[in-house]
Amino acid sequence: MPEKNGFLSFGFRVFIYIFLAIAISNTLLYYAANYSIAGSYYEALVVLNVARHSAVVFSLTANAFVQAAALALIFLASLVMTHRISGPMYRFEKAAEKIAEGDLAFIINLREHDFMKPQAEGLNEAISAMRGKLAEATTYTAELKKKAADLERSLYSDGMTQEQVSGIVKGMKSDIEGIKDSLSHFKTR
Amino acid sequence: MDRRRKIYLVNKNHQLKYIAAYMGSALLALFCYTLFVVHDINSQIESYIQRPTIKLSSTGEIILPIVLKESVYVSAIILLVIFVMSMLYFRHTHRLVGKLDETVKKLKEGDFAFAFKLDDGADFQKTEEAFNVMLAVNRDNLARLQDLTLDIEKELGTLPSASSEECKTSIKELNETVSGLDRLLSGYKLA
Numbered sequence A: 001m002p003e004k005n006g007f008l009s010f011g012f013r014v015f016i017y018i019f020l021a022i023a024i025s026n027t028l029l030y031y032a033a034n035y036s037i038a039g040s041y042y043e044a045l046v047v048l049n050v051a052r053h054s055a056v057v058f059s060l061t062a063n064a065f066v067q068a069a070a071l072a073l074i075f076l077a078s079l080v081m082t083h084r085i086s087g088p089m090y091r092f093e094k095a096a097e098k099i100a101e102g103d104l105a106f107i108i109n110l111r112e113h114d115f116m117k118p119q120a121e122g123l124n125e126a127i128s129a130m131r132g133k134l135a136e137a138t139t140y141t142a143e144l145k146k147k148a149a150d151l152e153r154s155l156y157s158d159g160m161t162q163e164q165v166s167g168i169v170k171g172m173k174s175d176i177e178g179i180k181d182s183l184s185h186f187k188t189r
Numbered sequence B: 001m002d003r004r005r006k007i008y009l010v011n012k013n014h015q016l017k018y019i020a021a022y023m024g025s026a027l028l029a030l031f032c033y034t035l036f037v038v039h040d041i042n043s044q045i046e047s048y049i050q051r052p053t054i055k056l057s058s059t060g061e062i063i064l065p066i067v068l069k070e071s072v073y074v075s076a077i078i079l080l081v082i083f084v085m086s087m088l089y090f091r092h093t094h095r096l097v098g099k100l101d102e103t104v105k106k107l108k109e110g111d112f113a114f115a116f117k118l119d120d121g122a123d124f125q126k127t128e129e130a131f132n133v134m135l136a137v138n139r140d141n142l143a144r145l146q147d148l149t150l151d152i153e154k155e156l157g158t159l160p161s162a163s164s165e166e167c168k169t170s171i172k173e174l175n176e177t178v179s180g181l182d183r184l185l186s187g188y189k190l191a
Helices: A002-032 A041-060 A062-100 A117-156 A162-183 B002-008 B012-050 B060-108 B125-158 B164-186
Strands: none
Touching: A002 A041, A002 A062, A002 B012, A002 B060, A041 A062, A041 B012, A041 B060, A062 A117, A062 B012, A062 B060, A062 B125, A117 A162, A117 B060, A117 B164, A162 B125, B012 B060, B125 B164
C-alpha cells in the first residue's frame, strides 16, 4: 500500500530533522566548550569551570536556535503530511455537498501527492454512473412528456384516431420502462 | 484570513492533533537531549575536579563522549517514538480509507440506503455530515422518482379501460405526474 511508505518516509524525515539538530548541536557545543588544559591543578580548575559555564550557556542559547529551526522544519513537514489526508477529505466533503444540491457535472481532482486517489477515482465513477442513469431517465422523461402532451391534445381534437391514441400510450409505456430501468440502478430502501 | 486558514489548516482537529504530536515529541527529545548533556557535562567536570589525579589535555575529552552517548540514546528513543506515532497515524488513515472504500463501493452500485459513519470522533465530522445529507437527499429524490414512475405506469395501465370522461381526468393526472417527474429530474445538473 503506497500510503504506508508515505507515512514511514514522513516519520523518517522528522527523525532526520531531529538527528541533524542533535548533530549540529553536538558539533557547536564541542567547539564552544573545548579548551586546552595545561599547567597547574588550579589553572585546570579554572578552565574546567569556564568550559562548564560555556557548555551550559551554549546549550541553552545558541543550540536553542538550531533546535527551533528543526522544529520549524518538522512543523512544515507535518503540515504537508496532514494536508495529504485532510485535503482529499475536504474535497470529498465539498463533492458530497455538490451532489446533495443536485450537481453531478463535476469531477474530483486531487493534488499530485495527495493520498486517497483510488477513493477519489471511485467517487468519480459513482458520480459518472449516477449522471449516466439520470441522463437516460431525463431523455425518456422528455419523450414521455411530449407524448403525454400529444395525448392531452388528442382529447380536444377529433383529428386523432383511436389507433393513434393507442400508439401514443404504447410509446409512453415503452418510455416508462426505460425510466424504470434507469432508476432501478438506485437502491433507496 | 478565513481563506488562509482554509489553505493551511483545512481540518483543524485532524491537522493540529498530528502536528502537535510530532512537534511535541521533537521538542521533548531535544529538551531531554539538552538537559542530559548539560547534566552529564556538569557531573563529569565535577568528578574531575574531585579527582585531580586524572590527566586531561582538553575539555573536549569530557564533552565528546557525553554528546556522542546522549545523541545515540536520544536518537534511538526518538526513532522508536516516531515510528510508533507514524504507524498509529497510518492505522488511523487506513481505517478511514477502509470506510471510504465501503462507501464508494455502495455508491458505485447506486446504493443510497445506508448511513455514512467514519467513527472518527470530531476529526471528520463535517465530512460525515455532508455525506449523510447527500445520501438522505438523494435517497428521498430517487425514491420519489421511482414512486412517480410506478404511478405513471399504473395510470397508463388504467387508460384504455377508462370511459371518455374518466379518460380526460386520467390523462390530466398523468400529465401532472409526468411533469412532477420532469421537475424532479431537472433538479439535477447533469452537464
